[in-house]
Amino acid sequence: MRIAIAGGGLGGLTLARVLHRHGIDAVVYEREASRSARQQGGSLDLHPESGQQALADAGLAGRFRSAARPEGEEHRIVDPTGRTLVHHEPQPGSFSGRPEIDRGVLRDLLLDSLPDDTVVRDRRLVAATPRPEEGWDLTFQGGHRTTCDILVGADGARSVVRSLLTDVRLSYVATLVELHIEDVDRRHPDLAELVGPGNLWCVGVNQILAAQRLGDGSLRVGVSLRAENRPIDTYRSKRALLDIFGGWDPRLTALIEAGDSAPRPRLIEAMPIGTRWATRPGVTLIGDAAHLMPPVGEGANQAMLDGAELASRLAANPTDPESAIRAYEEGMFTRIHPIAEMSTRVQAMMLSPTAADDIVRFFTPQPAEPSTAG
Numbered sequence: 302m303r304i305a306i307a308g309g310g311l312g313g314l315t316l317a318r319v320l321h322r323h324g325i326d327a328v329v330y331e332r333e334a335s336r337s338a339r340q341q342g343g344s345l346d347l348h349p350e351s352g353q354q355a356l357a358d359a360g361l362a363g364r365f366r367s368a369a370r371p372e373g374e375e376h377r378i379v380d381p382t383g384r385t386l387v388h389h390e391p392q393p394g395s396f397s398g399r400p401e402i403d404r405g406v407l408r409d410l411l412l413d414s415l416p417d418d419t420v421v422r423d424r425r426l427v428a429a430t431p432r433p434e435e436g437w438d439l440t441f442q443g444g445h446r447t448t449c450d451i452l453v454g455a456d457g458a459r460s461v462v463r464s465l466l467t468d469v470r471l472s473y474v475a476t477l478v479e480l481h482i483e484d485v486d487r488r489h490p491d492l493a494e495l496v497g498p499g500n501l502w503c504v505g506v507n508q509i510l511a512a513q514r515l516g517d518g519s520l521r522v523g524v525s526l527r528a529e530n531r532p533i534d535t536y537r538s539k540r541a542l543l544d545i546f547g548g549w550d551p552r553l554t555a556l557i558e559a560g561d562s563a564p565r566p567r568l569i570e571a572m573p574i575g576t577r578w579a580t581r582p583g584v585t586l587i588g589d590a591a592h593l594m595p596p597v598g599e600g601a602n603q604a605m606l607d608g609a610e611l612a613s614r615l616a617a618n619p620t621d622p623e624s625a626i627r628a629y630e631e632g633m634f635t636r637i638h639p640i641a642e643m644s645t646r647v648q649a650m651m652l653s654p655t656a657a658d659d660i661v662r663f664f665t666p667q668p669a670e671p672s673t674a675g
C-alpha cells in the first residue's frame with residue numbers, strides 16, 4: 302500500500318504516526334513550506350475519549366503529559382459588566398480532565414515522532430485523478446506529480462480531496478475576529494489576571510469576547526459574532542470592534558485595545574450535519590475534510606481520533622483496504638453525527654440573545670425531575 306495523506310495538520314500527522322507504529326509507511330503532503338510558515342493558533346483541550354485516546358494509540362501519552370497544562374482548564378464566564386456567571390477551577394495537579402496544550406506544541410510533538418522523510422513540504426495538492434487500474438495520480442501546485450494507492454484527505458476545511466466523495470457545500474455560521482497579545486504578564490498584568498491560566502468568555506447579546514492564555518505567555522483574543530451580511534473587512538480595525546462592544550466594562554474591552562496588531566477576521570464555516578458518502582475504493586477523508594463543525598472544542602479531538610482509527614483499521618486489514626476504509630467510515634459517521642448536532646446547538650446558544658442565561662443553565666447541574674412512578 303502506498304498511502305498519501307494530503308495535509309499535515311493534527312489529523313494527518315496522527316494518522317501517519319499510528320500507521321508508522323504499525324510498520325506502515327505513509328507520505329504526508331503539506332502545502333506549507335516550513336513548520337513556522339504560519340502561527341498555529343490557540344490552545345486546545347484534549348478529551349480523554351478522543352484526543353488523548355489518539356495520542357495513547359500514537360504512543361505519545363507520556364510526552365503529552367509533560368507538555369500539557371492541566372491548569373489551563375480553568376475558565377470563567379462573565380457578563381458585559383464583568384460579573385462572574387460561572388467559574389470552573391480544576392483540582393490542582395489533577396490530570397483527569399481535559400488538559401490544555403498549545404496547538405503548535407502538539408503539532409511539533411507529532412511531527413518529531415515521525416521519520417524525517419514522512420512529511421513533504423511545499424506540496425499543495427490541486428488535483429487527484431483516478432488511474433486506469435487503481436490508485437490516484439496526484440498533482441501539486443507548481444507541477445510536481447506523484448501516484449499512490451490510497452489517498453487520505455486530511456486537508457482541512459477547504460479540502461480538495463472531499464470533492465472526490467461528496468459535493469456538499471459549506472455554510473457560513475459565524476464570524477471570528479482574532480487578536481494576539483505577547484508577553485502579557487510583563488506588558489499587561491491586569492489582563493493576565495483577568496484571564497487567569499485558562500479561558501475567559503465575556504458573553505453578551507449575539508456576541509462573545511473571549512481570551513485564552515497560551516503556554517508561551519501570550520493571550521489569544523477572539524471576538525465571535527453571528528453570521529451576517531456585513532463585509533468581513535469591516536472588522537479589520539480595533540475601532541470598529543470597540544464600537545460593537547460599546548457600553549461593556551472597559552476592563553473587558555481592554556483585551557481588544559491591547560491587541561499587538563490589527564484584528565484578523567475570518568468566516569467560520571460548517572458542513573451539513575449528517576454528511577456521509579458511499580465508500581469509494583482507495584480514498585477517504587479525516588478531520589475537518591470529513592466533518593467540518595462549528596468550533597466549540599471537538600474538531601481537533603475528533604480529527605486525531607479519526608487518524609488513529611483509520612490507521613488501526615488499515616493495519617488490521619492490510620490486504621483489503623476497501624473493507625478497512627468502509628469500517629472506518631461507518632464508525633466515524635456514527636460517532637460524529639451527535640457531536641456535530643451538539644456543536645451546532647452550542648454555537649447557536651453562545652451567539653443568541655439569551656446566551657448568558659443559557660450558558661449558566663448549561664454549566665449548572667439541574668436537579669433531578671421528581672419521579673412520577675408509583
Ligand SMILES: Cc1cc2nc3c(=O)[nH]c(=O)nc-3n(C[C@H](O)[C@H](O)[C@H](O)COP(=O)(O)OP(=O)(O)OC[C@H]3O[C@@H](n4cnc5c(N)ncnc54)[C@H](O)[C@@H]3O)c2cc1C
Nearest residue numbers: 308310311312332425426457588589596598599600601602
Ligand atoms: C478558532 C478555532 C478554535 C478551535 N478550537 C478548538 C478546540 O479548542 N478544540 C478542538 O478540538 N478543536 C478546535 N477547533 C477545530 C480544529 O481546529 C480543527 O477541527 C482541526 O484543526 C482539524 O484538524 P485537521 O487535521 O482535520 O485539519 P487542519 O488542522 O486544518 O489541518 C489541515 C492541514 O492541511 C494542509 N492543507 C490544506 N489544504 C491542503 C492541500 N490542498 N494540500 C496539502 N496540504 C493542505 C494545511 O496547511 C494544514 O496543515 C477550533 C477551530 C477554530 C477555527
